[in-house]
Amino acid sequence: MVTVSRTTVAVVGGGPAGVALGLLLARAGIAVRVVEQHDDFNRDFRGDTVHASTIRLLDELGLGERFRALPQSRLDDFSLPMPDGSRLLLGDFSRLDPPYDHVAMVPQWDLLDLLVTAARQEPSFDIAMGRAATGLIEENGTVTGVHLRTRDGSGEPEELRADVVIACDGRNSVLRRAAGLVPRAFPVPFDTWWFRLPRRSGDAASALTPAFSGKDVLLSFPRPDYHQVAYFAPKGSDATLRAQGIIAFRERVARLRPDVADRVDTIGSMDDVHVLDVRMDRLRRWWRPGLLCIGDAAHAMSPAGGVGINLAVQDAVATAAILVPSLQRGLRGAGLDGALAAVQRRRRPPAVVVQSAQAVLHRVVFERAFAGQLQDGPPLLPVLLARYVPPSRGLYARGIAFGPLPEHAPSWARR
DSSP states (O other): OOEEEEEEEEEEOOSHHHHHHHHHHHHTTOOEEEEESSSSSOOTTSOOEEOHHHHHHHHHTTOHHHHHTSSOEEEOEEEEEOTTSOEEEEEEGGGSOTTSSSEEEOOHHHHHHHHHHHHTTSTTEEEEETEEEEEEEEETTEEEEEEEEETTSOSOOEEEEEEEEEEOOOTTOHHHHHTTOOOEEEOOOEEEEEEEEEOOTTSOSSEEOEEEETTEEEEEEEOSSEEEEEEEEETTOHHHHHHHHHHHHHHHHHHHOGGGGGGGGGOOSGGGOEEEOOOEEEOSOOEETTEEEOGGGTOOOOSTTSOHHHHHHHHHHHHHHHHHHHHHTTOOGGGGHHHHHHHHHHHHHHHHHHHHHHHHHIIIIIIHHHTTOOTTOSOHHHHHHHHHOTHHHHHHHHHHHHOSSOOOOOGGGOO
16 A cells, blocks of 8 residues: 655755755745654754854744754854964954854754744644655656655555655755766765764863864864864775774874863774765756755765855755745646756856865865875965955855855745
8 A cells, every 4th residue: 555645845855955945835835745764853963053144044034033042152263273383363253244243053953943843833834754755756757746665664655746846865865866867076085084072161162273283184163062073084094094993093183182182082982983975066957847956965065164054055045935936826847847947047056156165175275184285384375365364354254154145035934
């Protein structure tokens, strides 16, 4: 037996893009069902940076007060280490107008719970947890729904029929693959190892400062109760690092950050270190009749700059703003082709700009670091600009905080 259900918009993937899109569509009175393969949102080491563009969006949606009540820490600046031990202030968020003068570090599950709670107040919103998409339903070349199953394989298979399907299921998108959409991959020189260290009184409260030693690179994000730490190493190094063992890894961390050397023994084993296979890719075409890919399903981002969540949320806002008028006019299936193409036209340029900037960072920072060429300090041009052209600090901060083409909430979604 197959259970069949129907909605207007099926959103596959309950990450920031999918949940934000579900909320926006529901506020327009569009029937939407978000499908999330996990039973909850509680997973470690997901992107937790909420940039000013997203904070402003939450204010426009009437959710700013609730967002600011969540446990969070602030990033107020970005600095680079210098050979003499000093720090060079590169990005100064205080130059931006408050309250959008910082980047917030918020557990992603808290942000998602906030958005889902708001969406559930809309009668046209529904979310199905613990449901995994396994493929597309197609009729006459048009996507008309998705095949679903319970994540643990129990229960009957399901068919979710929809007028349009939005793939928000990440860089390993099942729906993208089922649609035959193949992204173009770009080279990335590193993978990232995530772990936590305890935070103690006297630790830096808001600084985001990378650390370099030899060919090692480390970046830490202060959280209310701990430091979330990323160790960068050349791509394909995971087996070598794990073979060297936890003691050698602790020594690497202590060498990079002597100020936390007294707590590296809290990394109990290499099982506490989680590797992220970093990718950067982009679809040439984001849609087929009845199907649209957004967020990481359309453009997987490098963690350089930490902008992936925010770019995905901006995709969701543009998708809702462009799609809702067409749906309200009664367009369905292939009749939505123009709207789906319009989303790609609007959101592809920001993705290209950000990925191009990330590629530059890969070359001038990470590749040089892995070659042992950062012992004399960071690249000269940003140093000169930061020291002698102070307004550049504000421009750099604005680029991180808002990114290219930040979106505003449509009038019908505001509260």
